Amino acid sequence: MDIMGIGSMSMGISASKVSNDVEVLMLKKSLDTYETMGDNMTKMMESSVTPNLGQNIDVSL
Numbered sequence: 001m002d003i004m005g006i007g008s009m010s011m012g013i014s015a016s017k018v019s020n021d022v023e024v025l026m027l028k029k030s031l032d033t034y035e036t037m038g039d040n041m042t043k044m045m046e047s048s049v050t051p052n053l054g055q056n057i058d059v060s061l
Contacts, residue, residue, distance in 0.1 A: 047053075
């Protein structure tokens with residue numbers, strides 16, 4: 001293998017590492033997003049235990 005081949009292989013490995021790092025970061029961001037959505041879903045389910053809460057307002061004049 002000549003020097004140019006080694007340099008080319010090194011560049012390919014470096015580009016592959018950068019690509020993998022970006023993919024991992026995107027997956028982490030997606031996981032954070034889904035975790036937030038799950039927390040919000042839990043809050044919505046907790047509030048639906050009393051679905052009529054806040055539906056009626058008693059007003060007397």
